[in-house]
Amino acid sequence: MAPKIAIVFYSMYGHVKSLALAEKKGIEVTSTDRLRAAGGTCDIYQVNETLPQEVLTKMHAPSKDDSIKILEDPNILEQYDAFLFGIPTRYGNFPAQWKTFWDKTGSQWHRGGFWGKYAGLFIGTGTQGGGQESTAIAAMSTLTHHGIIYVPLGYKTTFAILANVDEVRGGSPWGAGTFSGADGSRMPSPAELELAEKQGHAFYGAVSKVNFA
Numbered sequence: 001m002a003p004k005i006a007i008v009f010y011s012m013y014g015h016v017k018s019l020a021l022a023e024k025k026g027i028e029v030t031s032t033d034r035l036r037a038a039g040g041t042c043d044i045y046q047v048n049e050t051l052p053q054e055v056l057t058k059m060h061a062p063s064k065d066d067s068i069k070i071l072e073d074p075n076i077l078e079q080y081d082a083f084l085f086g087i088p089t090r091y092g093n094f095p096a097q098w099k100t101f102w103d104k105t106g107s108q109w110h111r112g113g114f115w116g117k118y119a120g121l122f123i124g125t126g127t128q129g130g131g132q133e134s135t136a137i138a139a140m141s142t143l144t145h146h147g148i149i150y151v152p153l154g155y156k157t158t159f160a161i162l163a164n165v166d167e168v169r170g171g172s173p174w175g176a177g178t179f180s181g182a183d184g185s186r187m188p189s190p191a192e193l194e195l196a197e198k199q200g201h202a203f204y205g206a207v208s209k210v211n212f213a
């Protein structure tokens with residue numbers, strides 16, 4: 001049976017959302033020059049905002065994309081086999097909005113509702129060295145306590161991009177990533193989007209090997 005995958009992200013300024021859409025493309029791709037067909041499907045969700053509109057306005061945050069469902073109820077994730085989580089960094093760690101979602105998962109924690117499911121991560125920071133890897137490492141504790149199996153991006157399908165030091169680029173073997181710049185004006189680059197697409201594709205390939213029946 002094909003794995004049921006949910007992409008779940010938080011994005012204040014849209015950069016992590018762009019990566020999320022590229023991850024989705026990588027899962028669903030049926031043919032491109034770069035990738036053999038994955039042909040999977042996935043659903044995409046955003047976690048709820050927790051900051052008041054007054055603060056969001058002061059932070060120049062644009063309106064959320066209404067076309068992407070808001071994940072209020074963690075029970076919804078129990079129907080999925082695997083997740084790709086998109087996280088923008090806050091001080092080298094995950095944001096309160098992401099933590100607030102997980103703080104609602106006490107029921108899954110004690111019942112093992114997410115136990116044995118699979119997850120990959122992709123991350124946004126403002127700058128190089130701003131904490132993409134530390135954010136991934138911080139997320140390991142949440143995955144571990146739920147018994148969720150982490151699937152790293154690694155280098156197998158991404159070596160050419162990850163080993164290229166001729167251009168500035170987010171992402172690492174921990175997962176795809178993007179730099180938004182200190183003022184948020186830098187958009188995900190073609191290499192960052194390609195990395196995210198490749199992660200979606202490889203993640204689908206990895207979890208497809210598991211028998212979820």
Ligand SMILES: Cc1cc2nc3c(=O)[nH]c(=O)nc-3n(C[C@H](O)[C@H](O)[C@H](O)COP(=O)(O)O)c2cc1C
Binds near residue numbers: 088090091126129
């Ligand atoms: C309160 C706050 C803390 C942040 N901390 C960091 C940080 O530690 N390192 C960094 O590189 N960027 C940091 N940033 C920048 C965000 O990571 C960046 O805006 C985000 O990844 C953009 O993704 P988005 O457009 O999907 O929201 C911070 C932003 C805010 C608002």
